[in-house]
Amino acid sequence: MSRAIQIDTKTFIRFWLIMIVVGVAVLLFSQALTGLMLVGAGLFFALALWPLVHKVDRIFGKKSHLGLSAGLVVTGVALVILAAFMIVGPAVVSETSKFVSTAPEQVQDTISKWDGINQIGNAFGISNAKEQVIGYIKSFSSDFLASIPRTVFSSIGAVANFLTGAVIVVVLTILFLTQGTALMDSFWRKVGTRNGAIAVEARRITSKLANVVARYVTGQVLVAVLDGIVAGVAVFILSLIFGFSSGLALPMGIMAFIFYLIPMFGPIITAVLVSVILFFSDPFAALSFIIFYIVYEQIENNVIAPKVQGNSMSLPPLVILISIVIGMYMFGLVGAIISIPIAGCIKVLIDEYPKIKALKEGNS
Numbered sequence: 137m138s139r140a141i142q143i144d145t146k147t148f149i150r151f152w153l154i155m156i157v158v159g160v161a162v163l164l165f166s167q168a169l170t171g172l173m174l175v176g177a178g179l180f181f182a183l184a185l186w187p188l189v190h191k192v193d194r195i196f197g198k199k200s201h202l203g204l205s206a207g208l209v210v211t212g213v214a215l216v217i218l219a220a221f222m223i224v225g226p227a228v229v230s231e232t233s234k235f236v237s238t239a240p241e242q243v244q245d246t247i248s249k250w251d252g253i254n255q256i257g258n259a260f261g262i263s264n265a266k267e268q269v270i271g272y273i274k275s276f277s278s279d280f281l282a283s284i285p286r287t288v289f290s291s292i293g294a295v296a297n298f299l300t301g302a303v304i305v306v307v308l309t310i311l312f313l314t315q316g317t318a319l320m321d322s323f324w325r326k327v328g329t330r331n332g333a334i335a336v337e338a339r340r341i342t343s344k345l346a347n348v349v350a351r352y353v354t355g356q357v358l359v360a361v362l363d364g365i366v367a368g369v370a371v372f373i374l375s376l377i378f379g380f381s382s383g384l385a386l387p388m389g390i391m392a393f394i395f396y397l398i399p400m401f402g403p404i405i406t407a408v409l410v411s412v413i414l415f416f417s418d419p420f421a422a423l424s425f426i427i428f429y430i431v432y433e434q435i436e437n438n439v440i441a442p443k444v445q446g447n448s449m450s451l452p453p454l455v456i457l458i459s460i461v462i463g464m465y466m467f468g469l470v471g472a473i474i475s476i477p478i479a480g481c482i483k484v485l486i487d488e489y490p491k492i493k494a495l496k497e498g499n500s
Contacts, residue, residue, distance in 0.1 A: 141357070165319045170301075173467065173470075174301055174304050174308065175308060176306075177308075177470065178304075178305050178308025178309045178311075178312055179308075179312055179316075180314075180349065180474055180477075181210075181255055181305065181309040182308075182312035182316060183308050183346050183349040183350055183353075184349060184350060184353035185206075185209055185210065185213065185309065185313065185355075186313065186346070186350060187350050187354060188209050189202070189205050189206050189209045189313055190205075192205040192208060192209055193205035197293070202313070202314055203310075203314045206309075206310050206313035206314050207310055209313075210306055210309050210310050210313070211306075214302075214306055220390045220393070220394060223386060223387050223390055224387045224390050224391050224394070237495065293393050314495050322373070324338075324339050337488075337492060338490060338492075341484065341488050341492075342486070344484055344488075345481045345484055345485075345500050348477060348480045348481055348484060349477045349480075349481065351479045352476060352480060353477065355441075356396075356397060356399075357397070359396065359436065359440065359441050360392075360393045360394075360396035360397050361393060361438075362440065363391060363392050363396045363403070363406075363436065364390060364391075364392045364393030364394075364396070365392060366389060366390035366392075366432055367388055367389050367391075367393075367406065367410065367429065368385045368386060368389020368392070369385070369388075369389075370425060370428055370432075371384055371385040371388045371410070371414070371425065372444040374383035374414070374421045374424055374425060375421075377421070377424075378417070378418040378420060378421040378424075380414070380417035380418055380421060381417070384413070384414070386416075387412070388410050388414075391406060391409060392406045392410065395409070397473055398469065398472050398473055399456065399460055399472065399473070399475070399476050400456065400457065400460055401460070401472070403429075403433050406429070407425075407429045407430065407433075408427070409424075410425060411425055411426045411429075451476070451479055451480060451483060455479060456476055456479065459476055459478065459479035460475045460476070461476040462475065463475030463478070
């Protein structure tokens, strides 16, 4: 049995107005997503660098020079990151190009001494398998080398966009460091005139959230520096043993430092990439490095990292993994890096919610 539902004109108009407002809000949010991500990155770096800026500011004495301290710290960190990529990039490209250019000769020498490949090819109905494999490798290496200039040329636009975003993030970070505290003080003063107890509690929680981000980033960077030093020293020692270029030690150490900043998956990426690059020079060097690095990671994860980082997050491994996966698929590499401190902040909010609720009920 059908039943007619009557809706008055005012309700109908209100419904569609709400739908239009929501649609416009979603459209504006999607259009401004990149800008919001840049603002969020600036805020994150400001929170992470604030302890270092505060220490640098104390060097100048009693009179505060917060703008100068923030400028020095942010510029220094930006230059270190830029130098790291300038060192790692050419080394990786050089080793890869060298391997690809010499691989056909090495494979041809190896295959020419092994007649079994033709027997395997004949079993699958492929004649002259040896010549076909050698021809494929030669074609691949020549195509790869020829594609490098085209790839570099096509990446100029992406690099320009990245540099523009990086400059914006640097400026935002400096402004957050220099003006963020004054803006927050003004905000809390205005809020406190209306809801004193709730404003005090909210300010305490906000400060706690900032401390969570700062402690996590500081601990992660310290362990990443140690990881990079150990990886670089290991590659240097292997270069002396196996006779490849010791110039790979510094780029590989920096690579280990950069990828360690990615929670959980960073050391795995480091082990794979460094081993692959060392394989281009000597397979046994690559095998030796991956064995050493696996052993070192067990020591680092169970002894070094807990002492340096402490238990500041107090998050179960499952929550950490879920946070990383969500962050990675939402914002890529940056999302993977910031996922754990964000999860830690959410945990703080959940833990503090009963106090906030009690204060609201007490004021009502």
